[in-house]
Amino acid sequence: MNPALAEAWRRALEDLPLVAILRGIAPAEVDAVGDALWNANWRLFEVPLNSPQPLESIARLARRFPGAVVGAGTVRTEDEVRQVHAAGGRLVVSPHFDPQVVRAATWSGMVCLPGVMTPTEAFAALAAGATGLKLFPAEMIPPATVKALRAVLPQAVPLLPVGGIAPATMAGYLAAGANGFGIGSTLYRPGTDAGEVARVARAFADAWAGTMRA
Numbered sequence: 014m015n016p017a018l019a020e021a022w023r024r025a026l027e028d029l030p031l032v033a034i035l036r037g038i039a040p041a042e043v044d045a046v047g048d049a050l051w052n053a054n055w056r057l058f059e060v061p062l063n064s065p066q067p068l069e070s071i072a073r074l075a076r077r078f079p080g081a082v083v084g085a086g087t088v089r090t091e092d093e094v095r096q097v098h099a100a101g102g103r104l105v106v107s108p109h110f111d112p113q114v115v116r117a118a119t120w121s122g123m124v125c126l127p128g129v130m131t132p133t134e135a136f137a138a139l140a141a142g143a144t145g146l147k148l149f150p151a152e153m154i155p156p157a158t159v160k161a162l163r164a165v166l167p168q169a170v171p172l173l174p175v176g177g178i179a180p181a182t183m184a185g186y187l188a189a190g191a192n193g194f195g196i197g198s199t200l201y202r203p204g205t206d207a208g209e210v211a212r213v214a215r216a217f218a219d220a221w222a223g224t225m226r227a
Contacts, residue, residue: 014122018103021082022124025056030193032057037203040069047074049211053218059106061086068100075101091117110134115141145171152177156189163190180220
């Protein structure tokens, strides 16, 4: 990972470690939605590859927000990693752990967050070179499970629950040792206008700030 990306990733984790999962977004929407997120201090943007023309959206976001960490979700193959990298993406998020995907991402110098549920998957992902771990689906991983995972995993490894997270549910996960979250349909669904994204993004940012002050 180059120093600029490492610094952008570090700062995002320190300031507002919330990944905006923009599933279903179209390229024509990304400028306005990206502006809404950026103005709410969000710096982690994920466009799942099952969105319309995802590589074009990733390229547009990467150009518009060079200070953000922009990339793809639902990445399942090495070839998809290469396509995301060629589009300017610097983030690879998967719903599962595949060592070939993780290695392809790390060899390309990208931030890589594979999806895991168990200690076996988590340690295998880290051995393959994962930057952090996406705990997915969070609906099946309560804070008590996060606490158990945190007890055995290296403290420096970022743990980000994804799935069904709301501002009111973040505090329990943070107390258990989570380091951030992926936020999907609560933040954006296809057709959500930028004004609504801005409102929800601010609500999450405020909840994060309030939790950290508590």
